[in-house]
Amino acid sequence: xxxxxxxxxxxxxxxxxxxxxxxxxxxxxxxxxxxxxxxxxxxxxxxxxxxxxxxxxxxxxxxxxxxxxxxxxxxxxxxxxxxxxxxxxxxxxxxxxxxxxxxxxxxxxxxxxxxxxxxxxxxxxxxxxxxxxxxxxxxxxxxxxxxxxxxxxxxxxxxxxxxxxxxxxxxxxxxxxxxxxxxxxxxxxxxxxxxxxxxxxxxxxxxxxxxxxxxxxxxx
Amino acid sequence: xxxxxxxxxxxxxxxxxxxxxxxxxxxxxxxxxxxxxxxxxxxxxxxxxxxxxxxxxxxxxxxxxxxxxxxxxxxxxxxxxxxxxxxxxxxxxxxxxxxxxxxxxxxxxxxxxxxxxxxxxxxxxxxxxxxxxxxxxxxxxxxxxxxxxxxxxxxxxxxxxxxxxxxxxxxxxxxxxxxxxxxxxxxxxxxxxxxxxxxxxxxxxxxxxxxxxxxxxxxxxxxxxxxxxxxxxxxxxxxxxxxxxx
Numbered sequence: 001x002x003x004x005x006x007x008x009x010x011x012x013x014x015x016x017x018x019x020x021x022x023x024x025x026x027x028x029x030x031x032x033x034x035x036x037x038x039x040x041x042x043x044x045x046x047x048x049x050x051x052x053x054x055x056x057x058x059x060x061x062x063x064x065x066x067x068x069x070x071x072x073x074x075x076x077x078x079x080x081x082x083x084x085x086x087x088x089x090x091x092x093x094x095x096x097x098x099x100x101x102x103x104x105x106x107x108x109x110x111x112x113x114x115x116x117x118x119x120x121x122x123x124x125x126x127x128x129x130x131x132x133x134x135x136x137x138x139x140x141x142x143x144x145x146x147x148x149x150x151x152x153x154x155x156x157x158x159x160x161x162x163x164x165x166x167x168x169x170x171x172x173x174x175x176x177x178x179x180x181x182x183x184x185x186x187x188x189x190x191x192x193x194x195x196x197x198x199x200x201x202x203x204x205x206x207x208x209x210x211x212x213x214x215x216x217x218x219x220x
Numbered sequence: 221x222x223x224x225x226x227x228x229x230x231x232x233x234x235x236x237x238x239x240x241x242x243x244x245x246x247x248x249x250x251x252x253x254x255x256x257x258x259x260x261x262x263x264x265x266x267x268x269x270x271x272x273x274x275x276x277x278x279x280x281x282x283x284x285x286x287x288x289x290x291x292x293x294x295x296x297x298x299x300x301x302x303x304x305x306x307x308x309x310x311x312x313x314x315x316x317x318x319x320x321x322x323x324x325x326x327x328x329x330x331x332x333x334x335x336x337x338x339x340x341x342x343x344x345x346x347x348x349x350x351x352x353x354x355x356x357x358x359x360x361x362x363x364x365x366x367x368x369x370x371x372x373x374x375x376x377x378x379x380x381x382x383x384x385x386x387x388x389x390x391x392x393x394x395x396x397x398x399x400x401x402x403x404x405x406x407x408x409x410x411x412x413x414x415x416x417x418x419x420x421x422x423x424x425x426x427x428x429x430x431x432x433x434x435x436x437x438x439x440x441x442x443x444x445x446x447x448x449x450x451x452x453x454x455x456x457x458x459x460x461x462x463x464x465x466x
Contacts (some may be wrong), residue, residue, distance in 0.1 A: 005305060007304075007307075009447075018297050065427070068380065068426055068427055068430050069422075069423045070383075070384035070385070070387055070423070070425075070426050070427060071384075071403075072387045072388060072398050072401055072419075072422060073384075073387065073418075073419045073423040073426065074413045074419070074423070075401075075419075076404075076405075076416065076418055076419030076422070077416065077419040077420070077423065078399040079405070079410075079411075079412060079415050079416070079419075080223060080412045080415065080416050080453060084405060084410065110465065124322030147387065149290070152290055152291055153290070154292065154295070155293065156291075156292070156295070157293070158292030159293045159295040159296065160293075160294075160388070161294050162295075163388075163402065163405070164405065165405075170295055173295060173296070173299040174295075174391060176392060177299060177301060178299070183303035186299045186300070186302065186303055187300065187303070187440050189296070189297075189299060190293075190295075190296035190297075190299040190300045191296075191300075193293050193296050194291065194296050197290075197291040197292065197293065198291050201287070201290075201291055
């Protein structure tokens with residue numbers, strides 16, 4: 001980096017808007033895939049845990065160990081098996097969402113008052129109806145809170161996948177920025193991923209408020 | 221099985237134990253970065269957390285810090301610090317990585333210190349006041365001892381996150397365990413044994429940190445507070461979840 005190189009070259013940003021937009025889109029896509037698959041797996045695991053409580057400790061234990069492995073380490077542990085690929089990146093990203101999501105989904109179901117469940121049973125609800133029409137709606141705010149944390153966390157981790165060759169805002173930081181000694185690209189990638197995380201956070205706050213109108217009424 | 225042999229061979233090769241890029245050099249760098257970063261984080265964050273918790277003023281700061289800390293990716297912090305550090309002539313590698321790691325450790329410590337003091341039963345504090353304790357005495361003999369478990373949970377979160385993120389320092393050529401992974405990925409053809417060996421070291425050090433600080437947390441929790449002790453697993457009630465891990 002030359003000393004007179006400005007931190008931000010606005011002209012570069014303007015001429016590369018398309019490119020930046022594409023990296024942002026790839027970032028969003030990788031996040032959505034990871035959280036989507038992570039949610040599907042976590043939801044199934046949580047149903048098993050709610051049914052067989054004994055499974056809670058092993059499920060949380062295994063996802064806790066996965067969660068404790070740093071991202072670069074987990075990517076690298078997978079590379080001998082799945083290569084430097086999108087699959088490696090997504091497997092690691094999905095495994096990070098499990099702890100957060102299972103914890104929140106189970107907490108959501110646990111938070112449903114037993115009287116409500118009994119009442120629904122008394123009205124003749126079968127187990128599936130009970131799940132979809134009573135337990136799930138009541139657990140939804142807690143579940144969405146979990147998805148919110150998982151999404152924001154994943155946005156940050158997606159950036160690191162640039163180290164294993166994935167294209168997203170992180171590759172602006174690493175390939176276009178640090179390795180090419182070009183601070184503007186670093187700043188665009190860094191600020192972009194921060195903004196993306198904050199935007200996702202705000203979007204879920206809004207969703208949470210819509211899902212819990214009673215809390216808003218009380219607060220007003 | 222053949223692969224296991226390759227990994228073992230990598231670990232036992234002489235070049236891993238002598239020279240510029242030996243394992244001890246990068247492990248030492250990793251530990252130095254992490255230790256100094258945790259120390260720096262404590263020096264900045266503890267006074268802030270204590271001040272907010274004891275006075276009850278500025279609680280919004282503790283909460284905002286928790287949210288911001290979660291939303292800012294560690295790679296972004298490193299990316300932003302790096303060019304600034306070059307511009308200020310602080311060099312590349314060690315110093316910018318250290319600064320980024322310190323910044324990363326501050327939010328969980330502030331938030332948990334604040335929570336640790338706030339969670340102390342106000343009756344206890346009032347009783348202390350009634351016994352004639354001054355503000356500093358209240359802090360040192362009531363609030364901090366009672367809140368020590370939760371406070372340590374914050375330090376643990378920070379420590380684990382710092383040790384995890386230190387690996388990313390290799391991107392800007394700081395000596396750390398991430399070096400082996402990145403070198404393995406960039407060599408032609410890719411050196412999968414080296415990538416895996418580096419990953420094992422990164423994962424092992426993180427798990428060790430988690431266990432060590434989990435142990436410290438249990439030891440520091442005052443005996444009187446252990447009735448509602450947290451389960452000793454990786455997931456703990458009261459621990460600020462390690463979001464935005466690296």
